[in-house]
Amino acid sequence: MKFxxxxxxxxxxxxxxxxxxxxKIVKKEPAAAETFQDPVCGVYIAEADAVVGRLEGxxxxxxxxxxxxxxxxxxxxx
Numbered sequence: 001m002k003f004x005x006x007x008x009x010x011x012x013x014x015x016x017x018x019x020x021x022x023x024k025i026v027k028k029e030p031a032a033a034e035t036f037q038d039p040v041c042g043v044y045i046a047e048a049d050a051v052v053g054r055l056e057g058x059x060x061x062x063x064x065x066x067x068x069x070x071x072x073x074x075x076x077x078x
Contacts, residue, residue, distance in 0.1 A: 036061035040070050 033046040043063045050061035053068045055075060062068040 038063045038067050040067040040074075 033048060035044045035046055036050060037044050039060055039062075041063060045061055045063045047061065050063070051065055051068050053060045053062060053071065060068075060071065062071065
């Protein structure tokens with residue numbers, strides 16, 4: 001009978017530590033990508049997916065070339 005109690009206790013301790021190490025692996029999340037708001041249509045876009053334009057040394061991030069062109073047209077009108 002003592003053997004069964006020790007075996008059960010050992011199994012419970014094993015499961016407790018095995019569960020904690022699995023939680024550490026699962027909870028790792030990738031770093032959040034920085035997002036920027038398109039100044040024309042207002043969509044938020046990740047830097048890796050953005051079309052980047054410059055105006056007077058400042059960087060602007062766009063969701064598409066179409067938004068970049070619209071932005072350039074708006075700046076020329078001003």
